[in-house]
Amino acid sequence: MNWVDEEIVTLPRTGLETIQLSRLKKLVKRVYEKVAPYREKMNEAGIKPDDIQSLQDLRKLPFTTKDDLRDNYPFGLFTVDMEDIVRVHASSGTTGKPTVVGYTEADIRTWADVMARALSFAGVTRGDMVHNAYGYGLFTGGLGAHYGVERLGATVIPVSGGNTKRQITIMQDFGSSVLLSTPSYALNLAETIEDLGVSLDDLQLRVGIHGAEPWSENMKEEVEQKLGIRALDIYGLSEVIGPGVAMQCLESDHGMHVFEDHFLPEIVDPDTFEPLPFGEAGELVFTTLTKEAFPIIRYRTKDISRLIPETCACGRTLVRMEKITGRTDDMLIIRGVNVFPSQVEHVLVGIDGVEPHYQIEVNRQGSMDTMKVMVEVSDSVFSDEVKVLENLTKRIQREVKDLLGVSCSVKLVEPRTIQRSEGKAQRVIDNREL
Numbered sequence: 001m002n003w004v005d006e007e008i009v010t011l012p013r014t015g016l017e018t019i020q021l022s023r024l025k026k027l028v029k030r031v032y033e034k035v036a037p038y039r040e041k042m043n044e045a046g047i048k049p050d051d052i053q054s055l056q057d058l059r060k061l062p063f064t065t066k067d068d069l070r071d072n073y074p075f076g077l078f079t080v081d082m083e084d085i086v087r088v089h090a091s092s093g094t095t096g097k098p099t100v101v102g103y104t105e106a107d108i109r110t111w112a113d114v115m116a117r118a119l120s121f122a123g124v125t126r127g128d129m130v131h132n133a134y135g136y137g138l139f140t141g142g143l144g145a146h147y148g149v150e151r152l153g154a155t156v157i158p159v160s161g162g163n164t165k166r167q168i169t170i171m172q173d174f175g176s177s178v179l180l181s182t183p184s185y186a187l188n189l190a191e192t193i194e195d196l197g198v199s200l201d202d203l204q205l206r207v208g209i210h211g212a213e214p215w216s217e218n219m220k221e222e223v224e225q226k227l228g229i230r231a232l233d234i235y236g237l238s239e240v241i242g243p244g245v246a247m248q249c250l251e252s253d254h255g256m257h258v259f260e261d262h263f264l265p266e267i268v269d270p271d272t273f274e275p276l277p278f279g280e281a282g283e284l285v286f287t288t289l290t291k292e293a294f295p296i297i298r299y300r301t302k303d304i305s306r307l308i309p310e311t312c313a314c315g316r317t318l319v320r321m322e323k324i325t326g327r328t329d330d331m332l333i334i335r336g337v338n339v340f341p342s343q344v345e346h347v348l349v350g351i352d353g354v355e356p357h358y359q360i361e362v363n364r365q366g367s368m369d370t371m372k373v374m375v376e377v378s379d380s381v382f383s384d385e386v387k388v389l390e391n392l393t394k395r396i397q398r399e400v401k402d403l404l405g406v407s408c409s410v411k412l413v414e415p416r417t418i419q420r421s422e423g424k425a426q427r428v429i430d431n432r433e434l
């Protein structure tokens with residue numbers, strides 16, 4: 001199969017829907033047969049695989065949420081034997097355990113195909129040097145993008161995140177022409193370029209493909225201006241595959257084409273969960289159509305977006321989704337890492353002398369996100385020696401870092417100083433202006 005699939009991305013809707021329906025039917029049948037938790041939920045809802053006869057019937061199927069992943073941690077929703085799994089990745093769960101996803105060899109190929117397609121939408125070709133500053137590891141960004149670049153036949157520089165000065169030397173010396181990074185890291189690179197007195201003329205950068213965290217139009221303009229590039233949006237999430245679920249094309253000034261032959265999108269009302277028509281904003285829900293190891297049915301992403309009904313100037317018929325404008329839950333993305341306040345709470349409740357009253361303050365200094373955790377301690381601890389308090393601070397910092405992979409500063413505060421809620425506690429103060 002040709003990874004760009006020009007034929008598929010320009011198919012008339014009826015042709016695309018025929019492919020989607022045939023894939024959906026097979027998927028539902030397979031999942032029903034192989035995965036007990038799916039079967040049980042479908043039985044409870046009184047749905048059998050044969051009830052899926054049209055794309056409209058999708059709405060009969062139960063939703064899947066992060067709780068389902070947690071309840072079946074780590075591998076309980078996989079449809080294949082572990083010996084057929086060739087890779088796992090993980091992202092943040094809502095408490096102590098991560099969300100684990102698995103891939104067969106065919107899934108890795110599908111992923112490389114969709115990522116290669118995404119890159120091609122940004123005009124990347126075999127001649128490009130692709131500077132991949134998404135983190136390599138359990139996060140899907142680094143490796144997901146990496147194999148897409150190789151599939152396309154361009155050159156990948158697997159630089160990963162961090163060590164920013166060295167990244168700039170590499171950009172200059174290797175002639176990086178495409179930048180893959182979170183938008184905030186792109187700004188960090190831009191500032192370092194400025195600090196080092198490197199001229200944009202000494203760089204070959206042409207286009208950036210940024211995602212994994214929310215970013216505004218203003219931020220896009222800043223990235224474009226400071227790096228002298230065109231900055232495009234890419235969307236994805238581990239539970240669906242990783243990066244490569246939707247991608248902005250060069251011709252579109254907003255919105256990302258959803259790769260609908262692989263990932264079926266819906267927008268639902270975040271309160272009633274009723275599907276909403278094209279054009280209305282709500283929670284984005286995805287069903288994977290081609291994944292083997294870990295297919296997912298009606299996954300509630302908690303991301304807010306809308307599907308754009310108008311066709312794109314590029315002529316591709318794949319529907320576009322609007323830039324993500326928010327979330328329906330309290331997940332924060334700090335330096336590209338997904339953080340749930342409940343994870344911080346999980347750390348705190350495990351430590352003696354610490355009260356379950358806390359607040360998380362997020363700020364942006366330059367292009368860097370910082371996280372400060374304010375924690376109430378008990379009377380007895382608060383009157384302890386400075387040394388004891390210092391040790392407690394360090395322990396909280398270490399445990400938060402171990403669990404979340406993000407460093408934070410910790411401020412211990414006197415008992416009863418954090419404002420008590422009269423309803424939903426305000427756990428997070430996010431001062432970032434995106």
Ligand code: DLL
Binds near residue numbers: 134140213234301303
């Ligand atoms: O962030 C996958 C990815 C890697 C996407 C590299 C793009 C580039 P997770 O770590 O599972 O996967 O986080 C998924 O990140 O539900 C959104 O809330 C957020 N997110 C991802 N892309 C965008 C974007 C990767 N373009 C979560 N704009 C998602 C806004 C985004 N938010």
